[in-house]
Amino acid sequence: MKPLSIAVALFGLVALIQPVKDMNAAAAVLGVVTLIAALTTYRSVAISSFLKIFVGIFSVETIIFGLAVVAVRAGLWPQYFAEEQPPESLPLTVAIFSILVYAVSRLRTVEQIMRIADRYFDAGEMASARIWPFRAYQSLERRTAAAMIVFLVVINQAEVAITVRLSFFNRAWFDAIQQRNETVFWEQLLLCSHPTPSFTWE
């Protein structure tokens, strides 16, 4: 947890460089929130092992998504992936999640729940685990458990990301239907992406 919190803090400082230079308060929010997340991550050494897994996930994601956003700001994002450009709100959200997990861990009810939950996530026995198609291997039960939690959280997030992405497909597709644009219709359905037209409400 300590090395991770230092990494989060370093990233928070990086995220602050540009906004401070530009005197841009809105852009500075990410850096400030990240620094708070660094603090709560540091304090998380003492919290439940089960919740620590979640703090870990969100703090790591803050750094990864945050670096991507900083890259976009600096104009370093590859043109090829322009469509998959991460929104500014992404690292901000996961940083807030990380802080929230820490906050929740202080609740009495949650502490009682974790008293039982941590039994398994502190389990020190060696046990066999197997990831198909690889061979079975021996590992500490708590490592296997934590790995499964991380996997489940990340895959759930990825599923949401895909649903969001598909909703943009949905928009382009129905636009094509409205405009009787057969080419775009099939393109959207099968393979290539197509930039979505911008619009205004005025």
Next chain:
Amino acid sequence: MFTPYAFVYVGMTVIELFVQQMLVLRWRTWLTDHFVSRWLNTHNHYRISLVSGQTDNPDQRISEVIFRFINGGNDGSNQTFGLYDFSILLISTITTLVSFSIVLWTLSESFTFPGTNVAVPGFLFWVALIYAAAGTLVTHLIGRPLIRLYFQRQHMEADYRFSLARLREYTEQVALLDGETAEKNLLGGRFAALIANYLDVIYCRMRVWAFTQFFGQISPIIPFVFTAPFYFARKIELGTMTQTAQAFGQVASALTFFVNYYTYLAGFKSVVDRLNSFDVAIDEARALASAGPARIATSAAAGGNVIALDNVDLSLPDGRHIVGARHVELRGGESVALTGASGSGKSTLFRAISGIWPYGSGRIREPGDSKVMVLPPKPYIPIGTLRAAVTYPAVPGTYRDEDIRSALADAHLGSLAGELDREEVWSQRLSSGEQQRLAIARALLLRPGWLLLDESTSAVEEKLEAELYAMLKQRLPETTIISIGHRSTLAALHRRHLEMAPEGDRFALRDAAPAQAAE
């Protein structure tokens, strides 16, 4: 873009389902194992029954509550909430809510009411939020009685099942008393309560159903109604409308999840409380593991083959003293009959000697190199084969079949010798006298150095009792027998006679008057 993403998405959900089930499986296996060993280790399960009356049904806590803790006991057929749902599903839902809220916000960032200059940034987001919140609130209010009703139903089902199970257990007694009519009335009453509850559930669910159906019909239209003016004014395209509708739906269902979440939290709290109180009770029982009289194992060479009680003072769980033994030495090879009024602490003394009684003080010296076996009045007979019942607690296979058969024959159970592999509920099939003889067969197999018989032949007639004692003396010549009993004939079967002599409001262990022993 659709096709590749859709394939990836489906693949991901399949893998997710698998990993989720594996996690639940491993977690449940581990936690069940954890609780079972904590419960059984160092006789904790026995002391829990002494320590606290609060820990009802440890069986249910282990078999059901653990599963409910992890994922609500969800077998896929019903929506329930466990820690899995309270953590990972919560994260997934919040992520959905945030993402689609952002989508809705971005779609209507520069929203202005048609024909005016009134700007409402994030208009669609606000509409979705208010609409879904109102909908879930109404559903929640209509459906609120359901939580109580479901809770009552669990109770009533359990009551009904319990009445039936009890009837099965006491069927002979009920038949002897002609109690069938009373039982019918009782069962009928319990079942009627169950049905009344069921009807309440049905009426309540119908109201909820009517509203959710209505809401479900309206919901898909709402976002279109709000975006229609802009569409017809050619400000937005059809795609924007459909995307709005989709995001709207996602935000609404996420909010519904939170209402459920909140509702189930109360039930989950009781699950956690049940596990926690069980856990605390185990800790209390474990803390008592080293309580009670100190037991000191001495080797035969050092202290001789004796069980010596020095200043032993035993009390009840509530602290009342029941029996004391200043200095009593039970010598190897000298059989002892122990008599005394019921409640004078005879069985408790046996419990203290075998080290499971946590209340009391003093010192008990025991031969470290020979086994002490206690046979209680009602022996425990596991469900399974007769072989397992006779060899318990040794694993089947420890003894040769011919040894088991001859042990049964010596215990006057020769007629059962052919049924070693038969699986049956032997505690129901055998009479209490036969069960006691089965326990004696166990002693013949185990050949303990000391055999403590706590009214172990009380259900056997006196002639057979004498035969059994003669047989034990002959078959187990190295074994010292200490017996508790109420029959006057018992003392004659032993060399020495100890009694629990009343001493104020308690009892003292001492040699019985010679006149009595001679009787």
